[in-house]
Amino acid sequence: MSASLDPITLEIQWQRLVTIADEMDNATIRASFSTIVGESHDFGCVIMDHSGAAIAQAQLSPPQFCTMLPITTKHLLRRFPVETLCEGDVLVTNDPWLGSTHLPDYNLVTPMFRDGKVVAFLGTVAHVSDVGGHLGDLEAYDVFMEGIRVLPAKFYKAGEPNHELIEIIEANCRVPENVLGDLRAIVGTHRMAIKQLAEFMDDYGLADLAELSAAIQDRSEAALRRAISDLPDGVYRHEVTGDGYLTPFTLKVAITISGSEMHFDFAGSSPQQWDAAINAAFNMTYATAVYPIKCMLVPHVPNNDGLVRPLTVVAPEGSIVNCTFPAPVKARAKVMKHIPPLVFGALASLLPQEAIAAAGGIFPFHMNGDDPRFGRFNVHVLPHGGMGAMSNADGHPPVAYPHNSTVTPAEITELRSPVLMLSKRLLRDSGGPGRRRGGLGVEYVLKCVAHKPITLTIRPDLLRNPAPGLFDGMPGAPGAVFLNGQRLERFVPISFHPGDVCVLQIPGGGGYGPPREREPELVRADVANGFVSPEAARDIYGLEL
């Protein structure tokens, strides 16, 4: 551990790194072309040291991206060893097994040189609008159907675009201006961040980031180890069941706490599925398993790779949480989102104040097509359901969890696609009842106002197995999808005809604690706000109004 960095200097320098990452984030939003990057914020920015270890992330970045990106960087460096890199190189891959586990996620990593040697890496992983392949998200039998796969390659070579690769990427996506626009914008943000890092290092007279990186990671590791050591050793297990798509699945975890380390074993989880694109490659399982630990034990430490050192994860190869090539993977969030409730469920008895009940989860949809008013359009919206409750807080109304994304505003959706948002409202009684109530779910009503049919692809979850509660809290309401009044059970791309109306009911979060223990004034406030019906207040919360 470094002795020469006093706490104040460390904090200032550390925060400055985070700020640089935040500026990358900001610049990415402003320079992007697509709704999924610019409006849904489905990207992450990470600053890594010379070995590819994460030392800072942008604060709004999705957590899994930030844990996976350093892993991907090490794969990229295996293919392009650091001594072979030049200034102006940008490395790229979207391979699900090396990267962030489905093809739309492009990883771009740029080395930073200082006095002729690599001192850092800037990394961004972004979900791009389209990678060719089929328009559905769920019904696939292998990854080849899902789009173009780019194994580690150079997106830029010594500052010059790799035209050959760019032409091929362009030829294989439906909205090349969006996709290449986003990717080039990201390269620009890396160049900007390199300038800022250089200024930072000049300001503090740093030749490289080695000492700062060691300080950040070692102290973070120590903080987490202290927190783990305070917990009793033992094996803590839990199990959850998810809808899956055609077939439900079960996830099992055994978390072994031993001294200052934690080991996660997913043995017993269901096997991968070859008829639904819900399989999670290992990177995602790893990144999602460690995240609740950070939330619970060291919430105030800015994320960096020091925080994963005491944590190890294993999952059986060929299971739905460690799928093998070429399994279909587009909709792996349908499995991934169940990992936090699995981990919180296992450790809730140890950490009742820090555990969070299950969330309603992500319920993405996207519209594609051609229209004279909009050109070839491609609009993504990433709504979430309500968040789970905690011991001392009701669940938030719809907010991203465990992802970190925003929701394309209705105005932008309507500006960029021939779809009218007739309504967007919280769903009464959808929050899982509890002493602390789960966050409400939300309903979207969409109407097609195009002149000819367009494609609407929806990826729902928690339609059959709603978000469970904790400590006798009740589950949130399940989700549902209706097209022109008919409930949908299968989710192939929908031919959305002019005048058609689609209703998306996005699930609520799970409750915490018995509903009958909820304070009456809170129940009354819920009823007054329209969050809970008088009938539910009476029948579930036991309060006569």
Add this chain to the structure above:
Amino acid sequence: MWQRLIAIMDEVDDAIVRTSFSTIVGESRDFAYILTDAHGASLCQSSFSPPNFCVVLPRTARVLLERFPVETLREGDVIATNDAWIGTGHLPDYVMISPIFKAGQVVGFIGSVAHVSDVGGHAGDIEAADVFQEGLRLPPCKLYAAGQPDALVFEIIGNNCRVPEMVLGDLHAMVGTHRIGAVRVQEFLDDYALADLRTLAAEIHGRSERLMRQKIAALPDGVYTFGLDIDGYIEQVHLHATIEIRGSDIYVDYTGSSPQTRKASINCVYNTTYASTIFPFKCALAPHIPNNEGLFRSIHVAAPEGCILNTTFPHPVKARAKTTNNINQLLFGALWPLFGEHAQAGSGSIWPFTLAGTEQGYGRFLVDMLPHGGRGAVRELDGLAPIAFPHNSTVTPCEIMELRAPLLFVRKELRPDSAGAGRRRGGLGQVITLRNIGRSPMHLSIIPDKIVCAPPALNGGQPGRLGEIALAGEQITRFPALTLEPGAELELRMPGGAGFGDPRERERERVLHDLVMGYITEDGARHDYGLEPEALIMTQERVTL
């Protein structure tokens, strides 16, 4: 000299059969070789090449040479694309050209087209909404530069197909045959002390064009129209041709044909419509002239943009042969009185299918078969038994299919009573029954045709019999990606060719022969020819055949 050039093409044709890796190239011969002059105009083809490929390749070559001008090319360059609009109308077909150098100048090109086993993309062949779902699109690029393979291009192709050893193996093998062809052409030039092919090309093109014009001029001027309903998919398609013969030019206009569709991948790019139009005229008017571009110059083809025969990007195109293979029937339908013995009644169509899967002992396998139905009759000859038309491919032998996949061919036989009756009857269709004898399900994709609209007859003949398909005992009429379960059987009852001329004018000896050979049953004899079997047998005593 001309024949020698054809012999060179035949030699490289043979070479790819022996060096290819896949059944679709090596066993089904779904490829073509064409020699062009320095401008990309075709001089000759290998004898077994499919005609459409041979007429399209020069058009593709000219687009490739715009992108890579001839003065920039070097020995060992290989330019390629599989773009459907630039090439032959669907993504599996890779088009390649290699410059032939003599004394530092490009004197011609070896060109080839090959249908590779897999280009990623979705599993079925017909049900797609756009071309992005159909696989990887490689824009015009150098597969080899100055004799060295382009690593990035091969990586991307290999990473985006299910059987990379087969696909990359075939591509490299084709490049090898291009080298053989180039050497042979250089030897030819040496033997005849020619600096280039210009004089020879001018002779070939000039004489061919003059001959074609003579033949056209001998036909009566006029406007001939014809309409034909064909299967299409889900929705029937109507093809309409207006053919004007004016002096020594022919103008074909497809206005009045159905519009393109987003529900099925049966849309045709202009190149394939053009090629499918040229071929029947060549067959009828200049059957003995080796195919070359001089023959096309007097035939002009127009189809409105957005029509199913001139589809716009990015409409789905994988199964365009379902539409283009009917163009000859449309043209013969309009012009048969002018073509005498060279007009052919409708043929039974091609039913290409692919079976893929993974099985112990076979690894990851993928086999193709391109069976045809019976051929249509001409004025003086019965239609041939199953043989490619208007394509030119062979049929993977059952033995090879059974060696490379866990399949058993239970039956492969001519289909009695399937031929359209006529003074000259159509060729018989065939019945193919195969069984999955492995332990795992197989993915089956198939593009049948003529299961709704029968092959049309000429001059009072009868249409060929419709085809039928049964999967695991159930008749099916929709063809998304299908599964052949272990133990299940696929039965293909393929259509027969249509007849030419009034069945009542068919010689009794021929009908008897058909009966004796089992081509028709007794019921068939009665129904199709109005003849009682007893009457026929009495005929036998009087006449020996």
